Amino acid sequence: MTETPTALxxxxxxxxxxxxxxxxxxxxxxxDGDVLFKYEGCTYIVITVHNDPTSFCLLxxxxxxxxxxxxxxxxxxxxxxxxxxxxxxxxxxxDDDVTASVDAYLPDEGSFRTVLLRSLEGLRCLxxxxxxxxRAQLEN
Numbered sequence: 001m002t003e004t005p006t007a008l009x010x011x012x013x014x015x016x017x018x019x020x021x022x023x024x025x026x027x028x029x030x031x032d033g034d035v036l037f038k039y040e041g042c043t044y045i046v047i048t049v050h051n052d053p054t055s056f057c058l059l060x061x062x063x064x065x066x067x068x069x070x071x072x073x074x075x076x077x078x079x080x081x082x083x084x085x086x087x088x089x090x091x092x093x094x095d096d097d098v099t100a101s102v103d104a105y106l107p108d109e110g111s112f113r114t115v116l117l118r119s120l121e122g123l124r125c126l127x128x129x130x131x132x133x134x135r136a137q138l139e140n
Contacts, residue, residue, distance in 0.1 A: 013048035053109040058119050060127050064098035078133035086129050088122035100126050
């Protein structure tokens with residue numbers, strides 16, 4: 001069996017890795033050339049594969065599995081509630097799971113440093129609000 005080669009970091013990926021390392025994270029480059037790191041038990045991804053540091057995308061991927069059609073309907077309701085409450089990012093309900101993201105166009109290459117940590121905290125809050133709403137629906 002041969003190993004899949006790891007993508008080489010582009011300049012943007014390298015800058016994100018360096019910044020996150022300075023902030024105390026342990027970022028890794030995935031096979032697609034994006035930067036993965038853990039924060040409070042969840043894996044986050046900064047999309048860097050396109051090498052455009054003015055196009056910022058932070059993902060909280062696949063953080064809630066969807067097990068049946070009824071849960072998908074509850075997830076859509078929870079996503080709307082979370083987005084109305086937290087007001088940052090977007091919760092996307094897919095067929096089998098839920099992903100959240102923050103996307104922005106930034107004014108220059110270095111601006112990701114000023115928005116990444118704040119976006120991370122906002123995305124964490126968005127995911128937590130979604131989870132709380134899903135649990136509250138089950139209790140009712």
